[in-house]
Amino acid sequence: MKINHTLASGTLAKTLEAASGTSNRTSPGVAKSHPDHLQLSNLSSHLSADVAHRSSAMVDLSAAVSGGSYHVDAEQVSRKLIEEHLAA
Numbered sequence: 001m002k003i004n005h006t007l008a009s010g011t012l013a014k015t016l017e018a019a020s021g022t023s024n025r026t027s028p029g030v031a032k033s034h035p036d037h038l039q040l041s042n043l044s045s046h047l048s049a050d051v052a053h054r055s056s057a058m059v060d061l062s063a064a065v066s067g068g069s070y071h072v073d074a075e076q077v078s079r080k081l082i083e084e085h086l087a088a
Helices: 012-018 041-069 074-087
Strands: none
Touching: none
16 A cells, blocks of 8 residues: 555555555566556446446336337225335
C-alpha cells in the first residue's frame, strides 16, 4: 500500500505497509513477479449485468403493452394499493 500524503510519513507508512503485507521496496537481486493489484469489489460488473437484464425486461414489457398482450388484474392492483396505503 502506498500512501501519498505529507502526513503519512515514516512510522505510519511503515505500519500501513506491514498491515497490508506490501512494500514499495524490493530486496536486492529480486525482481517483482507481477505488479500490485487491488480490487475493492466487483460490484460494477454485477450492476452492469443487472442493468442489461432490466433493460431487456423493459423492452419485452414495452412490446407486450404496445401489442396489447399485457393485461393486469385490476382487483389485485387495487388490493395492493390499499394494503400499501394502510401500511404507511
